Structure formats: structure tokens, C-alpha cells
Amino acid sequence: MLYRRVAAQSGVNHYILVFDPGDEAIAELTRFAKETGVTAASFTGIGGCQRLTVSTFSWEEKRYVPIDIEEQVELTSLIGDIAILDGAPSIHAHIVVAKSDGSARGGHLLNAIVRPTLEVAVTEYPVHLHKRLRAGIPIPTIDVVNSTVRD
Numbered sequence: 001m002l003y004r005r006v007a008a009q010s011g012v013n014h015y016i017l018v019f020d021p022g023d024e025a026i027a028e029l030t031r032f033a034k035e036t037g038v039t040a041a042s043f044t045g046i047g048g049c050q051r052l053t054v055s056t057f058s059w060e061e062k063r064y065v066p067i068d069i070e071e072q073v074e075l076t077s078l079i080g081d082i083a084i085l086d087g088a089p090s091i092h093a094h095i096v097v098a099k100s101d102g103s104a105r106g107g108h109l110l111n112a113i114v115r116p117t118l119e120v121a122v123t124e125y126p127v128h129l130h131k132r133l134r135a136g137i138p139i140p141t142i143d144v145v146n147s148t149v150r151d
Contacts, residue, residue, distance in 0.1 A: 001028040003036075003122075011126030011150065013038075019047065019118035025078075026091050026111055029120070033082050033089035038122070040129035040147070043093075045078035047118030054095060054107035062138040069105055073097035075118060076104070082122075083129035083147075085140050090131055126150045 001023050007014040015036070019028060032038070050072050055064035080093030096106035112118075129147045131140035 001032070003032055005036075013124040015122040015124065017045075017118075017120040017122060019114040019120070021050075021115045021117070023114045023118070024111055025049075025052075025114060025118060026093065026109065029080075029082070029091045029093070030089050032122070033091070036124075038082055038089070038124050039084050039150070040127045041082040041122050041124040043078070043080055043082070043120050043122045045075065045118055045120035047075045047078075047114060048116055049073050049075055049097060049112045049118075050115035052095070052097065052112035053110040054105065055110055056107045057139070064108060064110070066110060067105070067107060069097065069099075071099065072115065073099055073105070075112070077106075078109070078118070078120065080109070081129070081142070083131045083142055085131040090140070092131075 001019045003017040005015050051070050053066050053068050055066045058065050076098050077096040093109040095109040127149050130143045132143045
């Protein structure tokens with residue numbers, strides 16, 4: 001994956017990331033966040049994947065239930081955020097992909113192997129966003145109370 005900052009204004013930075021065939025999307029987004037020091041961002045993307053695992057959250061089981069997709073698909077929508085969880089970058093992404101017959105699949109993205117490419121636009125905000133568990137919600141969410149403006 002290659003990336004470049006393409007704009008900056010009032011503490012908001014914009015990056016473009018271009019993934020190569022075989023890259024694993026979540027791992028590369030995490031690497032990008034670590035290398036750049038991004039602690040608060042949103043992102044969108046389009047591209048293709050040769051295989052991926054999405055999931056849906058089972059409220060009854062209080063866990064993500066994985067769904068493997070083992071075929072070439074068009075990645076029609078990737079959207080997510082970057083925040084800090086337990087001192088490290090945390091990627092939260094949702095995805096919609098189109099199969100060769102045009103049917104769509106999607107959910108919470110666990111992993112995706114890129115093919116032929118993935119193009120992602122990242123907008124970094126001038127804050128430090130932290131995630132934490134909240135009472136009654138079994139997954140970490142952005143802690144708006146304890147997130148701070150970046151100096």
C-alpha cells in the first residue's frame with residue numbers, strides 16, 4: 001500500500017491510500033495509522049477483493065458472527081473510522097461488495113484480501129479519539145467525553 005497526504009487545512013488532513021493486490025485491508029489501514037500517528041479519522045473506499053470475511057453482530061450471543069466470502073467481488077462501499085483503543089489504533093469498518101451476479105453482501109469488515117486494488121480516502125481530524133466499553137453495550141464505542149483536541 002502506498003499513501004500520501006494530499007491536503008491540510010485548519011488541522012484537518014486528507015490522505016489517499018492505494019492498496020496493491022494481496023494487501024490485507026485492515027492490517028494496512030492499521031499500519032498507515034501507526035506510521036502517520038493518525039488517532040482520529042474517517043475513511044471511505046472502493047476497489048475489489050479476492051476474498052474477505054465480514055460479520056454481523058449477534059445481540060443474543062454478544063459477539064460478531066463471521067461470514068466468509070471466497071470469490072472475486074467489487075468493493076462498492078467501504079466506510080469506517082480510526083480511533084485509539086487500549087493505546088493502539090483501532091479500525092472499525094463496514095463494507096458492501098457486489099458478486100458477479102450483481103447481488104450484494106456486506107457487514108462489519110474483519111479482513112479483506114485486495115485484488116486488483118483498493119483506493120481509500122482518509123480524513124484526519126484534529127482530535128484524539130478514544131474507544132471504550134460502555135455499560136450495556138458489548139463493543140467498544142468512541143468515547144466523546146474523554147476524546148481531546150490535538151495540539
